[in-house]
Amino acid sequence: MKKVEVVAAIIKYSEEIFCVQRPQNKLAYISEKYEFPGGKIELGETKEDALLRELKEELNLEPKIKSFFLTVVHPYPDFELTMHSFICEVSSKEIILNEHIDAKWLTVDQLDSLDWAAADFPIVKKLMANG
Numbered sequence: 341m342k343k344v345e346v347v348a349a350i351i352k353y354s355e356e357i358f359c360v361q362r363p364q365n366k367l368a369y370i371s372e373k374y375e376f377p378g379g380k381i382e383l384g385e386t387k388e389d390a391l392l393r394e395l396k397e398e399l400n401l402e403p404k405i406k407s408f409f410l411t412v413v414h415p416y417p418d419f420e421l422t423m424h425s426f427i428c429e430v431s432s433k434e435i436i437l438n439e440h441i442d443a444k445w446l447t448v449d450q451l452d453s454l455d456w457a458a459a460d461f462p463i464v465k466k467l468m469a470n471g
């Protein structure tokens with residue numbers, strides 16, 4: 341099966357986490373799902389390089405990467421996704437969306453109110469468990 345490796349940012353401001361909604365996609369299981377911003381690692385990039393590049397492209401954002409959080413391996417019908425997530429911090433809640441169709445700042449206990457991509461469930465679960 342095809343393998344895709346991505347990085348994703350859990351962006352925090354005080355007690356809130358930034359959640360973004362993907363645009364429509366031919367793959368129904370990721371179409372209009374909520375996710376943590378990020379994207380595919382390109383050849384020769386470190387995970388941190390890829391994350392900073394994607395956040396700049398998608399959100400005009402240059403956050404501070406604070407720590408590694410969790411790696412998830414999830415089998416989607418068309419590919420196997422490996423997603424590395426990192427805790428990041430920003431100094432303002434005003435974020436521009438270049439690609440996503442919606443965004444929400446939520447506290448951890450509100451995270452399960454969104455329609456997440458399936459690969460994100462373990463990350464959401466761990467965030468909610470850690471409080």
Ligand SMILES: Nc1nc2c([nH]c(=O)n2[C@H]2C[C@H](O)[C@@H](COP(=O)(O)OP(=O)(O)OP(=O)(O)O)O2)c(=O)[nH]1
Pocket residue numbers: 344346347348370374375376377378379380381394421423457458459460
């Ligand atoms: N960034 C991100 N991608 C996720 C999450 N959950 C999840 O299933 N994915 C999947 C959706 C996509 O199949 C893949 C990320 O690909 P992408 O299309 O966002 O990456 P990219 O920006 O490099 O895109 P492209 O240049 O190939 O169009 O990972 C998540 O929380 N964050």
